[in-house]
Amino acid sequence: MKLSAKQTISAPIRRSRFIQAAVVFLAWVAVIATRLIWLQVVLHPKYIEQADRQQQRTIDVAARRGMLYDRNLRELAMTIQADSIYAVPSEISDHAAIAQQLAQIVHTDPSDNFTAADQIEARLDNSHGFAWVARRVDDATSERIHALNLKGIYYQKEFKRTYPNNEMAAQILGSVGTDDGGLLGMEREFDGELHGTPGRRLAALDARRHVMGSVERDPEPGKNLVLTVDANIQYIAEHALDAAMLRTHALRGTVVVQDPNSGQILALAVRPTFNPNDMQHADPANLRDSAVSDVYEPGSVFKLITYSAAIEEKLTHPDDIIDCQGGKIDLYGRTIHDSHLGLGKITVSKALWESSDVAAVKLALRMGDEKFYKYIRAYGFGDRTGIELPAETRGLLRPVYSSNPKIQGWSQTSIGSLAIGQEVGVTPVQLVSMVSAIANGGVYLPPHILLEMTDVEKGDTRLQPMAFHPAMQLPKVLPDRVHRVISEMTSAEMRHMMEGIVLYGTGKEAQLNGYSAAGKTGTAQKIDVATRTYSKTKYVASFAGFAPVNNPAISVAVIVDSPEGNHYGAEVSAPVFREVAQQVLEYLGVPHDQPVRRGALLASNNEHEMDDAPQETDRDVKALYSAVNSLPEDDPLRNVASATNTDAQTQSATGSQPVPTPVKAFIPKATLAVWQSGALIEEKPSTAQLPQVKIEPVVQARSSHSVVVDAGARVAVPSIVGETLREAVLQINTAGLNLQAIGSGVAREQVPAAGTMAPLGTQVVVRFTR
Amino acid sequence: MAAQAFPVNYAPREYAPRDTRSVKARRLLTVVEHNRALYEAQMSRRRGPTLEIPFPKHLDNTRLVKTSDRRRLREMRSFSLATFVMFFLLAVYVFQHFNAIEDGYRVESQKQQVSSLMEANRHLRLEQAQLTDPDRIGAEAQQLGMMPPQPGQVVQQNGMDAAQDSQTLAQASEPRIGR
Numbered sequence: 001m002k003l004s005a006k007q008t009i010s011a012p013i014r015r016s017r018f019i020q021a022a023v024v025f026l027a028w029v030a031v032i033a034t035r036l037i038w039l040q041v042v043l044h045p046k047y048i049e050q051a052d053r054q055q056q057r058t059i060d061v062a063a064r065r066g067m068l069y070d071r072n073l074r075e076l077a078m079t080i081q082a083d084s085i086y087a088v089p090s091e092i093s094d095h096a097a098i099a100q101q102l103a104q105i106v107h108t109d110p111s112d113n114f115t116a117a118d119q120i121e122a123r124l125d126n127s128h129g130f131a132w133v134a135r136r137v138d139d140a141t142s143e144r145i146h147a148l149n150l151k152g153i154y155y156q157k158e159f160k161r162t163y164p165n166n167e168m169a170a171q172i173l174g175s176v177g178t179d180d181g182g183l184l185g186m187e188r189e190f191d192g193e194l195h196g197t198p199g200r201r202l203a204a205l206d207a208r209r210h211v212m213g214s215v216e217r218d219p220e221p222g223k224n225l226v227l228t229v230d231a232n233i234q235y236i237a238e239h240a241l242d243a244a245m246l247r248t249h250a251l252r253g254t255v256v257v258q259d260p261n262s263g264q265i266l267a268l269a270v271r272p273t274f275n276p277n278d279m280q281h282a283d284p285a286n287l288r289d290s291a292v293s294d295v296y297e298p299g300s301v302f303k304l305i306t307y308s309a310a311i312e313e314k315l316t317h318p319d320d321i322i323d324c325q326g327g328k329i330d331l332y333g334r335t336i337h338d339s340h341l342g343l344g345k346i347t348v349s350k351a352l353w354e355s356s357d358v359a360a361v362k363l364a365l366r367m368g369d370e371k372f373y374k375y376i377r378a379y380g381f382g383d384r385t386g387i388e389l390p391a392e393t394r395g396l397l398r399p400v401y402s403s404n405p406k407i408q409g410w411s412q413t414s415i416g417s418l419a420i421g422q423e424v425g426v427t428p429v430q431l432v433s434m435v436s437a438i439a440n441g442g443v444y445l446p447p448h449i450l451l452e453m454t455d456v457e458k459g460d461t462r463l464q465p466m467a468f469h470p471a472m473q474l475p476k477v478l479p480d481r482v483h484r485v486i487s488e489m490t491s492a493e494m495r496h497m498m499e500g501i502v503l504y505g506t507g508k509e510a511q512l513n514g515y516s517a518a519g520k521t522g523t524a525q526k527i528d529v530a531t532r533t534y535s536k537t538k539y540v541a542s543f544a545g546f547a548p549v550n551n552p553a554i555s556v557a558v559i560v561d562s563p564e565g566n567h568y569g570a571e572v573s574a575p576v577f578r579e580v581a582q583q584v585l586e587y588l589g590v591p592h593d594q595p596v597r598r599g600a601l602l603a604s605n606n607e608h609e610m611d612d613a614p615q616e617t618d619r620d621v622k623a624l625y626s627a628v629n630s631l632p633e634d635d636p637l638r639n640v641a642s643a644t645n646t647d648a649q650t651q652s653a654t655g656s657q658p659v660p661t662p663v664k665a666f667i668p669k670a671t672l673a674v675w676q677s678g679a680l681i682e683e684k685p686s687t688a689q690l691p692q693v694k695i696e697p698v699v700q701a702r703s704s705h706s707v708v709v710d711a712g713a714r715v716a717v718p719s720i721v722g723e724t725l726r727e728a729v730l731q732i733n734t735a736g737l738n739l740q741a742i743g744s745g746v747a748r749e750q751v752p753a754a755g756t757m758a759p760l761g762t763q764v765v766v767r768f769t770r
Numbered sequence: 771m772a773a774q775a776f777p778v779n780y781a782p783r784e785y786a787p788r789d790t791r792s793v794k795a796r797r798l799l800t801v802v803e804h805n806r807a808l809y810e811a812q813m814s815r816r817r818g819p820t821l822e823i824p825f826p827k828h829l830d831n832t833r834l835v836k837t838s839d840r841r842r843l844r845e846m847r848s849f850s851l852a853t854f855v856m857f858f859l860l861a862v863y864v865f866q867h868f869n870a871i872e873d874g875y876r877v878e879s880q881k882q883q884v885s886s887l888m889e890a891n892r893h894l895r896l897e898q899a900q901l902t903d904p905d906r907i908g909a910e911a912q913q914l915g916m917m918p919p920q921p922g923q924v925v926q927q928n929g930m931d932a933a934q935d936s937q938t939l940a941q942a943s944e945p946r947i948g949r
Contacts, residue, residue, distance in 0.1 A: 081889050235905060582921065
């Protein structure tokens with residue numbers, strides 16, 4: 001019998017058993033469903049949040065700070081990413097050893113305590129999860145730390161503000177703090193625009209914490225600023241000013257170059273200065289932008305206003321004869337002298353060439369107080385120019401009449417003082433704007449330093465360089481706040497008279513080779529705080545002019561504060577004008593309007609016309625002090641005064657004589673301490689010095705009348721300045737010396753100086769900065 | 771009889787022990803034989819003593835005709851189509867999902883690449899700016915013994931037109947001055 005393979009034995013299922021099984025299964029399903037509902041519905045928000053926390057990470061993304069360009073789109077300030085090094089102390093067993101190892105690499109600057117070994121160790125000991133080692137280190141340092149492959153050491157990218165040209169235009173650009181906030185200059189003035197808006201990034205992570213995808217709210221980078229400054233013109237101005245500072249040992253110097261037809265500032269050089277890349281070594285006294293925040297008495301340069309106003313009012317003509325009364329005039333009991341005694345009846349032009357004070361006073365008197373005051377204001381004095389730089393002062397100019405008892409109005413002799421540039425405080429930028437108004441045909445153009453604010457960076461076709469080409473005429477449509485001060489005819493006559501000053505008068509040192517030039521010299525006394533009178537030893541030498549005469553391409557103002565030796569504007573500032581104007585005009589390709597003298601780079605006039613010496617009077621400076629009271633609360637001169645109040649309190653506590661508050665407004669803050677201590681001579685601002693390396697001379701005399709001759713080998717110290725670290729190491733080692741490097745970047749200073757014969761193995765200290 | 775009912779595959783000849791086989795194989799065959807004996811004993815007990823005689827019965831199904839159920843067919847087709855579409859969509863979704871994850875990794879990687887290239891570009895621009903620093907170039911030129919050019923020695927192609935430098939003391943029209 002064959003058994004079928006498909007044969008099955010089946011029995012009927014009992015209903016009760018089926019129901020029991022179904023109930024069991026249903027219960028099981030119900031339990032699972034309940035649990036799922038509990039998890040998926042009731043606890044849904046909680047687990048979503050937990051999952052997000054586990055799988056997603058929110059990262060705040062800092063916005064990149066905007067760039068600063070010059071008008072040719074040369075980078076003046078830019079932000080790059082740099083490594084910051086931090087440690088997780090709990091992952092490090094031997095804090096002291098690691099700190100020592102790290103400090104050997106990151107502690108390049110002895111004055112930087114943050115990266116010292118003991119400080120790093122202290123931070124490691126005081127924290128469990130996080131401690132900074134060094135912030136924003138350069139690539140080379142970061143690579144060296146990476147190469148150590150230390151446990152517990154990590155890296156984070158941070159933005160670093162860099163100024164590729166170091167000190168160049170430092171007062172214009174300013175600097176930023178560690179939190180990326182603008183502190184000075186344009187960085188401060190446009191901090192909001194440059195800073196941008198931080199973004200946020202929501203990143204989804206996988207099990208290995210790798211980013212799978214991200215939803216971003218991109219940070220909005222800060223706006224980029226294009227300045228009117230031309231880096232090459234800025235370099236020319238700074239280079240000439242540096243040479244003048246070296247020659248005259250002056251306390252301060254300022255050079256401003258402006259386009260007279262647009263009011264754009266092409267260069268603004270201030271000395272002494274600072275390196276915004278190396279703020280740790282910057283002297284706080286050098287951070288002030290003297291071009292807009294400090295005032296000085298202009299002296300004879302101010303006569304340009306007197307003469308132009310008188311001509312405009314038809315009260316005189318350049319060819320009219322004016323009696324200089326032998327160089328002396330009595331004004332309500334006060335005698336004003338000319339520096340050139342014996343000047344009699346001469347033309348008005350010649351009176352200006354010779355810088356006659358008497359003629360200026362007489363012309364001012366013809367106008368009267370109110371008319372003269374109107375012209376002073378029309379030229380922009382006594383008001384902020386509106387230049388896009390922080391802490392601009394409006395200068396010191398008293399109103400003719402004042403109802404405020406704190407503010408002194410003009411006295412009977414004030415018009416005489418103002419006519420020759422006394423009893424008034426002006427900024428270099430105000431001065432150059434006044435000269436530009438005369439140069440461009442009589443229209444006052446407020447100075448500007450910001451050309452464009454844009455979202456795009458260099459390389460984008462929408463942003464093109466705007467090289468400066470002298471327009472030689474005013475633009476068709478002029479911006480707001482522009483107004484005519486004098487007529488075209490008066491302007492032309494003034495240009496001609498000012499050319500005479502350079503050709504025949506006090507400004508011969510300003511003569512150019514191949515170009516006509518016009519300008520006015522000025523020498524003003526500084527205020528002697530001790531006697532509350534004008535100093536007889538300290539002067540401010542200035543020169544303000546333009547070139548070429550007929551179609552001025554540039555206006556230049558040069559102010560040198562407290563030069564030693566020759567202190568006249570003709571001898572101190574005019575040569576700086578000549579050097580700057582000559583080079584800038586050649587650089588701009590302005591055609592020569594005069595025959596070029598071959599063989600001599602620049603003409604030097606040995607025959608010096610006696611300069612316009614300032615009035616030697618015994619008047620006090622109360623009138624000028626009272627003008628400080630009229631300044632607005634946010635004026636930097638007031639700020640200096642209020643800042644120094646604290647110093648005065650300290651002084652009074654120590655028993656020394658406090659300096660009157662208004663006087664302090666005229667004094668650079670750095671010199672206050674010296675002035676308060678009773679010394680009359682201002683101290684030069686100190687700069688951070690490199691440690692001195694002592695080199696024993698080859699022959700040394702001993703007290704026992706013997707002579708010790710060092711027979712050891714000596715080598716000449718090579719010149720390292722301008723070299724990179726690698727190149728410096730190579731040169732120093734080749735010479736058989738040792739290098740102690742401070743900072744990073746390019747070598748700026750070295751001790752001992754190049755050429756010094758030093759014994760083999762001598763340590764050469766070199767400061768590197770970027 | 772019992773041997774006939776047994777499947778052909780279980781023919782004894784197949785399981786006959788051979789000398790050439792291993793001891794393990796021989797033991798396995800003994801177990802199979804033992805099981806077969808037990809099975810035959812069970813079958814004979816179930817049959818009892820009577821003989822079983824098979825009677826063939828002829829069934830004629832030729833008259834039965836399979837008719838096509840169109841409605842059912844349509845339903846089946848619809849169901850098949852729906853199932854196919856559903857699985858296709860599911861496959862597409864799964865494909866897209868995994869593709870999206872891969873794309874996410876790729877996009878992140880490329881974003882980082884773009885970012886690092888832009889940063890490298892900025893570093894290069896910085897280096898360029900440092901190298902073209904007029905101060906540095908001036909110092910280098912001085913070291914090489916170079917001097918500033920004499921006035922008129924440099925003629926710039928893009929310099930100003932000499933005609934512009936003509937004598938102009940007055941303008942035909944005064945510029946509009948904004949207030």
